Ligand code: 5AD
Ligand code: SF4
């Protein structure tokens with residue numbers, strides 16, 4: 001017989017079988033998981049939510065992930081790159097409004113001129129804000145030199161989702177070529193840590209052919225890598241992608257949503273002091289998706305700062321929220337939502353991962 005949820009939640013460590021039981025929890029049982037996650041969040045990271053103003057710098061991408069709306073092969077995508085002046089304006093907005101940090105995200109490219117432009121932008125943002133704005137990058141796999149260059153320019157956190165942690169499943173969602181190599185992605189995560197970044201990763205939930213056993217492995221992967229930050233959310237269809245053909249084999253959207261919510265809650269219980277984002281994809285399904293994620297353990301929100309005219313083009317999936325709004329609207333909207341969820345905003349703070357700091361201190365003690 002399966003162990004009762006209460007018993008599992010009272011444990012300090014969880015086996016894979018325990019995690020599967022938690023992820024399979026029904027409507028009633030999941031309330032127990034959510035309550036425990038809420039309590040852990042309160043105790044270990046508190047009720048402050050930190051902002052990462054999101055600038056979707058460009059939707060140009062050299063890769064062809066089967067699920068993604070801005071993949072290189074999608075000829076219907078209208079490509080853009082935000083110009084430097086506009087980025088600096090968005091960064092200034094974040095600074096003036098005490099956002100604390102920014103995320104610069106784009107499709108994956110590694111040509112020299114791209115690498116140089118990012119360097120310049122990072123340096124200019126640091127200078128404009130007297131070093132006060134924290135910068136997270138989310139720009140895909142790069143060489144160690146590039147990671148190091150951007151780190152030296154002033155970026156200090158990096159997001160690189162593993163997407164699916166099972167090497168055998170990875171090729172189901174990515175072309176089988178050099179550019180989409182699971183082991184290179186893992187290597188990139190190691191390089192990021194070596195260079196000194198706070199490292200974020202994450203997965204998509206509810207992909208076709210993915211099972212709760214795979215998701216339990218994803219949680220174990222994040223734990224064993226000792227990740228500092230996590231962003232994960234439901235997989236959402238996009239008509240102009242190869243994976244769209246499996247749209248009839250997916251879990252219903254609400255089930256994908258609740259499964260994502262359980263992933264967030266269980267991860268909070270497992271990794272008590274990491275940063276977890278309430279992702280935009282959560283809100284693509286449920287209008288209160290991000291608040292619900294905050295309630296069950298998330299503590300990071302990424303208000304969109306991308307100039308409105310570009311937003312419609314950074315469409316990784318359908319029904320992405322906030323594509324018609326501007327920075328001011330998203331700021332006001334999120335403020336209300338966060339207070340409704342019973343949290344406070346950590347204005348003007350970096351809100352770095354406590355987990356990262358703890359590891360750094362432990363390493364120092366060892367030396
Ligand atoms: N549905 C949900 N998330 C997606 N991403 C890309 N395409 C989709 C999709 N169709 C996520 C990936 C990527 C992040 C930037 O967006 O996890 O790492
Ligand atoms: Fe490019 Fe990222 Fe989309 Fe893959 S998920 S196609 S790397 S933007």
Ligand code: FES
Nearest residue numbers: 322325330333334
């Ligand atoms: Fe953008 Fe609500 S956060 S409109």
